Amino acid sequence: MRFAIIGAGWYGCHLATALDALGLDVEVFEQHNRPFHEASGNNQFRLHQGFHYARHHATRIQSREGYMRFVERYPFLSDSVPHNIYAVPTFDSSIDFATYRLIMTATGVDFSEITTSPVPLRNVSGMLATHERVLMLTRSREYFGRKLSGRLKLSHRVERVEDRGSHVEVDGKVYDFVIDATWGHFTRPSVPVFYEPTMLLYYEGPRNFPAITLVDGPLASLYPTEERTIYTLSSVTHTPLGSFATSSEARRCLAAVDGNLVKAKVTAMETQISQYFDDFRERFRFVGPQLSIKTKPIGAHDDRSCSVTRNGRIFSVMSGKIDTIFTATERVLSLLEMRLGIEELSAPLLRSDIVEFTS
Numbered sequence: 001m002r003f004a005i006i007g008a009g010w011y012g013c014h015l016a017t018a019l020d021a022l023g024l025d026v027e028v029f030e031q032h033n034r035p036f037h038e039a040s041g042n043n044q045f046r047l048h049q050g051f052h053y054a055r056h057h058a059t060r061i062q063s064r065e066g067y068m069r070f071v072e073r074y075p076f077l078s079d080s081v082p083h084n085i086y087a088v089p090t091f092d093s094s095i096d097f098a099t100y101r102l103i104m105t106a107t108g109v110d111f112s113e114i115t116t117s118p119v120p121l122r123n124v125s126g127m128l129a130t131h132e133r134v135l136m137l138t139r140s141r142e143y144f145g146r147k148l149s150g151r152l153k154l155s156h157r158v159e160r161v162e163d164r165g166s167h168v169e170v171d172g173k174v175y176d177f178v179i180d181a182t183w184g185h186f187t188r189p190s191v192p193v194f195y196e197p198t199m200l201l202y203y204e205g206p207r208n209f210p211a212i213t214l215v216d217g218p219l220a221s222l223y224p225t226e227e228r229t230i231y232t233l234s235s236v237t238h239t240p241l242g243s244f245a246t247s248s249e250a251r252r253c254l255a256a257v258d259g260n261l262v263k264a265k266v267t268a269m270e271t272q273i274s275q276y277f278d279d280f281r282e283r284f285r286f287v288g289p290q291l292s293i294k295t296k297p298i299g300a301h302d303d304r305s306c307s308v309t310r311n312g313r314i315f316s317v318m319s320g321k322i323d324t325i326f327t328a329t330e331r332v333l334s335l336l337e338m339r340l341g342i343e344e345l346s347a348p349l350l351r352s353d354i355v356e357f358t359s
C-alpha cells in the first residue's frame, strides 16, 4: 500500500516512520529544504504533560498519555528540565491555586507542591514542580532526516491532490492514500479553525535556569531550549500577532513583521514577566524573535487535542501539540481499518459459541 504524506513536521515525520514500521510504502513531501522548518521547528519546545491545560480535559488526558509514549518511543529526542515550575498568580490567574492543584491531582500527573522556588517569584499564590521535558529540535531534525532518507522529498511544494476513486494522485503521481499533515496549510482541517501568526522571543540567560510557567489565563512563560543557555519567552497576551481566516493571510502578516513590532513585543513581554520575576531584565538578554503560525480551533475553549478525518482516500490531520503524534497514528490506522465496511462482517451468532450442556 502506497502513502504520500504532505508536510515534514512532527506529524508527517512520525506518521511516516510509524507506517514504514508496519511495512507500508511511504513518501513525504516537504516544501522547504529541511524537515521541521515551520511550527515543529518554531515553538516553545515543551513536551507537555497536561499542566498547561487546566481548562480542557481531553487535551490533558491526550498530553498525559502522549508524554509517556513519547519518552518511551523517542527517549533521545527530549531532555529533562532541572526545575520545571508552574506557578499560579495571586491576582491575574483565571483560577485559584487550590482549584488548579485539584485538577492536576485528578488528571493523575506526577508533581510536587513547593513553597519556595529556586528563583524568587512574587505575586504567586502556589507552585507545582513538574517533570515536563524539553524537545530536542536539532536531534529530531537529524533523526527523521536519516530515518526517512530516500523517502523525504524536500523542496517539493505539493500543488494538486486528486482522489480518483481507485487511487489518489499527488502532483500526478499515483498513491493509495494521501495524508495532509500540513496543520491546515494545504487544505483546511474539517474542524473550523483560524490561523494565528505568533512571536516568541529568544533570550540568552544562565545555564539550567528553571522553567517558569504562569497559569492559568493570559499569562507568560519562560522555557529552556535544547541549548541550555537559550530560552523562549512566550505570552498568551502578546505572542499572537492576529487572527486570520486563511493560511495565506497569516503568512502575509508574518512577512510584514518589522523591527518596531519586535521592539514593542520585547517591551510588553519583559514588563509582563517582570511582574512575577523581578530581575528578569538583569539575568536575560534578548537575542531575537521566533516567528511561527498556530492553527487553532475556533471557540473560547482551550482545546488543543488532535483529530484526524478521512474523506475518500485523503486523510487530514489536525494536530494538537507534539505529544499527540501517537493519537494521530492510531486514528489513521483505525480509519484505514474502518474501510472494511461493517456490512461485510458476519451477523452476531453468539448462541453457536455456547457449549451445549446435557445433564
Ligand SMILES: Cc1cc2nc3c(=O)[nH]c(=O)nc-3n(C[C@H](O)[C@H](O)[C@H](O)COP(=O)(O)OP(=O)(O)OC[C@H]3O[C@@H](n4cnc5c(N)ncnc54)[C@H](O)[C@@H]3O)c2cc1C
Pocket: 006, 007, 008, 009, 010, 011, 012, 029, 030, 031, 032, 035, 036, 037, 038, 039, 040, 041, 042, 043, 044, 045, 046, 047, 048, 156, 157, 158, 159, 181, 182, 183, 185, 186, 198, 199, 200, 292, 293, 294, 319, 320, 321, 322, 323
Ligand atoms: C508559538 C508556538 C508555540 C508552541 N509551543 C508548543 C510547545 O511548547 N509544545 C508543543 O507540543 N507544541 C507547541 N506548539 C504546537 C506545535 O508546534 C504544533 O502542534 C506542531 O509543530 C504541529 O506539527 P505539524 O507537523 O502538524 O505542522 P508543521 O510543523 O507546521 O509541519 C507542516 C509542514 O507542512 C509543510 N507544508 C505545508 N504546505 C505544504 C505543501 N503544499 N507542500 C509541501 N509541504 C507543505 C510545511 O512546510 C511544514 O513543514 C506551539 C506552536 C506555536 C506556533
